[in-house]
């Protein structure tokens with residue numbers, strides 16, 4: 712059962728439960744897909760029904776950050792915990808490296824996926840990085856062919872939101888992968904081109920603040936967060952009446 716946060720249904724699971732479910736989906740081998748909406752993406756869903764549809768049809772919908780967790784709390788239907796996409800994928804790769812799992816890295820600027828592959832090979836020696844592809848291609852078909860030939864258990868889809876969500880929904884039936892996940896800037900983090908906030912910021916739920924200091928041009932997009940929180944408060948009062 713999913714918990715509704717402003718029209719988007721989220722799976723309320725711990726990180727361990729999410730990984731168990733992801734491994735089950737991989738074993739089914741039907742190109743299941745995972746989305747990790749933050750408040751900004753929830754607001755995009757409310758503004759565009761195609762994005763809403765792509766998000767709602769995902770096999771796992773994970774709350775990527777503290778904003779959605781607060782929203783659910785305000786609405787009186789709390790989620791178990793935040794499960795950022797990057798935490799999810801690291802935990803999953805930890806498991807896959809035990810069994811020689813195969814990972815394909817798609818997205819970000821040319822060269823980034825290759826740098827991320829270096830990091831991941833060092834960090835998870837048991838893992839096979841079976842292919843890389845930048846995120847600025849025009850035609851899906853040849854890319855899908857390369858991915859299918861590489862036979863990944865896990866496919867990173869790092870095209871930014873909502874491009875990656877729409878891409879996964881559109882191509883799921885043509886792909887032959889275990890599972891794929893829309894992971895935004897994760898390849899940039901593994902490549903070292905973007906730094907994640909220090910642990911303390913993550914613990915305090917202030918990762919967004921760190922990111923804003925580093926990339927101040929994000930302010931426009933981040934203004935969706937207060938809008939989102941106001942909307943949840945309004946919705947809470949509406950439900951009470």
Ligand code: UDP
Nearest residue numbers: 818819820846847869870871872895896899
């Ligand atoms: N990106 C891409 N293709 C595109 C647009 C964006 O590969 O057509 C990449 C971009 O290089 C960056 C990532 O998608 O690595 C978006 O990262 P961001 O942190 O902005 O993710 P978001 O917050 O939008 O999910």
